Amino acid sequence: MRGSPDDTPADLRSGLDLHLDLTGDRGVGRSLETALREAVRRGRLTAGTRLPGTRSLAADLGLSRGTVVQAYTQLIAGGWLTGVPGSGTRVTDVLPESDTSETADHGPPELRATALGDLRPGRPDVSTFPRADWVAGVRRVMAAMESEQMGYPDPAGMPALRSAVAEYVSRTRGVWASAGSTVITAGFTQALALLARTFRGLGTRRAATENPGFAAHRELLAAAGIDPVPLAVDAGGSDPARLPDGAGFALLTPAHQHPWGVVLAPGRRSAFIDWARRNDAYVIEDDYDGEFRYDQQPVGAMQALAPDRVIYAGSTSKTLAPGARLGWLVVPAPLRRPLLRTVRETGSTPPVIDQLVLADLLSRGSYDRHVRRARLAYRRRRHELAERLAVVTDTPLTGVAAGLHTLLPVASEAAERELVATAERAGLLLQGLHTADYWYPMDEERPAALLIGYATPPQHAWRQALDMLVSLVSGPSRTSG
Incomplete structure (x- = not known):
């Protein structure tokens, strides 16, 4: 008979250390079952996690192997774990129906939907x-x-x-x-x-x-x-x-x-x-x-x-x-x-x-070769950005041709905030001098501008982000010409 994964010597199978609280008056078997269930339900053991073999976990906890086998068996029957021949025991991908609402209470907050374009400043194209x-x-x-x-x-x-x-x-x-x-x-x-x-x-x-x-x-x-x-x-x-x-x-x-x-x-x-x-x-x-x-x-x-x-x-x-x-x-x-x-x-x-x-x-x-490649790519993007914006606005970009961002002046703080909000609703992430708190103390009379991080999008998303920006700027004029 072929040996199962649990037949592997304990010193080779103990690939995962678990912190399990086995205190209580329900017996070690039930305490182990409860502790494992709580670790899964609260997200300490995530979906797909491979658990230690029964021999190694028994040795780690000072229990008999039979006690661990019984706990695993009960949790597999309850839908908390899955036993796959040749792959060991793992946490199930889908928790039992009765516990989905409680799990949601302990899970991370929902992430905002991925934006269609990201032109926030201060970021290189990390895909490179x-x-x-x-x-x-x-x-x-x-x-x-x-x-x-x-x-x-x-x-x-x-x-x-x-x-x-x-x-x-x-x-x-x-x-x-x-x-x-x-x-x-x-x-x-x-x-x-x-x-x-x-x-x-x-x-x-x-x-x-x-x-x-x-x-x-x-x-x-x-x-x-x-x-x-x-x-x-x-x-x-x-x-x-x-x-x-x-x-x-x-x-x-x-x-x-x-x-x-x-x-x-x-x-x-x-x-x-x-x-x-x-x-x-x-x-x-x-x-x-x-x-x-x-x-x-x-x-x-x-x-x-x-x-x-x-x-x-x-x-x-x-x-x-x-x-x-x-x-x-x-x-x-x-x-x-x-x-x-x-x-x-x-x-x-x-x-x-x-x-x-x-x-x-x-x-x-x-490192030098990577910097040279990035410099060439960002120079092309800045040139393309300037050319495209020149078609839809008379307002020139601010600052020297350098870095990973440039500024497009706009008429007022209110116009800047409206542009940033409009862009976000359309799926384009932007920042402005006022919206990102660059001025201090804040004063609505200070100059306003969009900060355009042309290096941020990966290459496949650059043109889409640029098209969205040009469409935004070509709307009712809020730039300062």
Whole structure:
């Protein structure tokens, strides 16, 4: 007679650990049956989950195998489990009729229907993530890495990635960087959280932030106990003449102001650095999409003008995908020790394997090749967007030809909100300066605009999203011409 899956030795069958409460006065058999039923009903054991074999579960729980067999048999009869020869015992795909309403009470809320088009800013086309390169990198890393590398990592990040990042930002963005000055983070949001906590510990209570600017960054600073003070932005970028008294740092996007899309003028770059030196302050340079300039060579990083006063920040969120959760800081010497203390206190070092894979892609040139492909694709999309909109509106797009988004000015806050709402009803996701809270404090007299994230849709959905946008804009005119 052939052995069943449950005849496999327990040490090979215990592939799934279960937390089961067998307390009660109903006997261990009934308690096991009840505990398994509740785990399924409450979603802790999801549809299709393969349960441990009866021998291994009995060994794990200190029960006789017969007790486990009886519990499984009762649950199969009741429709909670299914026993498939050669495949073991699994949670059924459809729960018994009497329990569907209770299950619904514990399930996740219903997700909104998938939109037909998504033109929200700040997102790359994640369908282009270089999966084959990443998988090959994982294989190389796992084959070569030493066991000791899987211990608690250096809070600054893996040396291989710090060296690779320092070489990359020096070569492509003109940053003055070394492995020793580089700290690896889980993207810019985490990097800013670490910096905010560090600056707060050093006595900073106020910081200058661009207006308009990303609302989540202001909220993050406020959560750390730092008051974000608005810094006006015009055609020359952030205005250093408006710097608030007592600010410990200024958070800037010099290469491509987010969201306005302008470049910080050379004279203003120098003025910010002079201010930082006079006041023992710093500039945090968020170079969030510096690799993507389409009409000329990218503007070099501001950090090269004053490595002792500018904290350079970059990430893979716009080049690879936000879900990669990898970024970096190039930190002036006086801030490195307090920043690394914050990293240790928060236990926030990114996973070792991910760091080593990114180092592999950078050192082999795979990352550069992916960025070049993405740059070409996004440049084409922006050109097509500008051409199509020029047919239906006289309002030009705002900002330089760079990054993953552009702005289309509209007549008023009310018009902006109406356009965003109309688009959403039609299945197109958009954001505006007012609807996404870029202005602070909010004021209906401030300029209004749609933020169009032309990089967001996957290639197969790009034309449909563009058609929907053109149809929206070509309706009753709300753009400001």
